[in-house]
Each structure stands twice: as structure tokens, then as C-alpha cells.
Amino acid sequence: MPLPIKLAFIHPIWFVALAATVFIAPALTLNGGTGTMVAVAMLSVCGLLLPLGWAHGIYRGSRLVLSKTKTVGTRRDWIFYIAEIGVSCVPILALGSNAVKGSGGVLEGVIVLVGFALIFSYFTSLWLASMALLALEEGTPKVAAHKAVGTFLLMTYWMIGAWVLRSRLKVLRAALETRGGVG
Secondary structure (H helix, E strand, C coil): CCHHHHHCCCCHHHHHHHHHHHHHHHHHCCCCCHHHHHHHHHHHHHHHHHHHHHHHHHHHHHHHHHHHCCCCCCCCHHHHHHHHHHHHCHHHHHHHHHHCCCCCCHHHHHHHHHHHHHHHHHHHHHHHHHHHHHHHHHCCCCCCHHHCHHHHHHHHCHHHHHHHCHHHHHHHHHHHHHCCCCC
């Protein structure tokens, strides 16, 4: 099973542990030096990459099962890759935005534009994963958007969603195993 698909089945307790470290991280910056700031930046990146990797795994696994039934839609993995690269650049964007704050120049506008692109691709990735999971459950590549809103919200609030979606992900895992998607 490829790594992104394995991330779909990560135990929800890892999400709770990640959330705890992300909430503790700002307390570390009060007395911190450069090393602490780097650690907090890395925690921030991990805090965004784990839920994104989880959603990417759900998307890839659902598409793999749907491809076996020939009912798969357009492939949009590139949106996940843009979001993953963008999340990895969050500390650089944060430092860059502080360096050019108030200058009103082109560079400040570029940083804002890249930040908006990152946010858009992140939430689009979560939306695509929720649509793919619902498409798998309904057995059709076209799913009405209103049906996926609840799943999207569970993925957005990933600390709760990882627990609530667990039974649906077990169905995905069983479908992958019966269809030969697990290597």
C-alpha cells in the first residue's frame, strides 16, 4: 500500500497527540531562542501536514477502489501536492511576511497571494477527499455537493473527524483489501 493511502488509516490518537503539541508550542516561544522558534515552526508544519496527508490517503484510496469499478472521475492529485508544498513553506512565508510588513511593495502582495493560494488548496484538498469518500460509498463518480458538506466539516475539524470517520475508513480499507488495492 503506498504511503498516502497508509496515512488514511492512521490511528486517531496520533491526531490528538499532534493537537496537544500544536497547542503547547506557543508556550515554548515565550522564553525561546532561535532553536525554539525552529521547533515551533516545524510543529506548525506537522500540524498541517498530518491532516493533509490523511485526506490525501482517503482520496487516493477511494479513487483506487473506484478505478477498479471503472467509475472514477478526473484525477486531481496535483491540488494535494500544491497544498503539501505550500504547507512546507509556511515558516518561510511567515518570516517573509514579517520582513516586508508595511512596505506596500510587490513582494508583500506576492506573499499574500501565495498565502491565499495555500489556504485555498488546503481546503480544496479536504473537499476533494470528502467527495471521493462519498463517491466510493455511493459507487458513482458524481456526487451532489450538499451530501459531502458533513464529511468536509469532519475533515476540517480533523481531531474530531478522525474518530467519527473511523468506521467509514474501515469500509474503505476492506474495499481496498477485497479489490486487490493493498500491496
